[in-house]
Amino acid sequence: MTEQESEVRAKLRALVGQPTGGTGLPSVAPDPVNQPMIRHWAHALDDMNPVYLDPEFAASSRFGGIVSPPVMLQTWTMPSPKLEGIGDRGGAPVEILSNPTAFLDEAGYTSTVATNSEFEIERYPRLGDVISSTSVFEEVSDEKTTALGTGFFLTWLITYTDQNGEVLGRQRFRVLRFRPAR
Structure with a gap:
């Protein structure tokens, strides 16, 4: 070695x-965890579990309300994506200085x-x-x-x-x- x-x-x-x-x-x-983002996720992944989407069903479930996947x-x-200046860098990502x-x-x-x-x-x-x-x-x-x-x-x-x-x-x-x- x-x-x-x-x-x-x-x-x-x-x-x-x-x-x-x-x-x-x-x-x-x-x-915070919110219904619109859960809905977008569920539809994007075709995961239509009613505890994510149906308030009435979720309320009667073991979770007692809507939950996130x-x-x-x-x-x-x-x-959030860091896109500022990306054109100036020719599309290159920013190097993480504390890597x-x-x-x-x-x-x-x-x-x-x-x-x-x-x-x-x-x-x-x-x-x-x-x-x-x-x-x-x-x-x-x-x-x-x-x-x-x-x-x-x-x-x-x-x-x-x-x-x-x-x-x-x-x-x-x-x-x-x-x-x-x-």
Whole structure:
């Protein structure tokens, strides 16, 4: 193992338990859980569950009212797209200055592919809930060789809570950062 490889592995291991970027503070949804967005989601995905759409049915259900599809947790906390100046940059996205994995690019692991996402649901979001999320690196694999190339699987754990701090669910999001196969 070269000195650079040892340094990369040490930096990767040091990520575990650390925020995935930014300040580490919770990301707060720009809007409370609301019926119009639930309706748009349900129609877009053809998920016509009446607890999402029918107030009378939902009121008599175990939920006692309209709830959000639980996998919308991620959607509620997504930031607005940052499009200012995109024409001036030739359509290029803005580089995240606080990217804690930038050292992987420098070490040649320049490609990224999302591999999977898993949800654990504690409670369905209700109308009016204000959802927040925090994200930390949960796990980093040893170096693996795949058909795409050689790299590391990085798993981050995103925890979603309501306005009272009650955990609504968790999401494990995994990516492969790799050196493309030649």
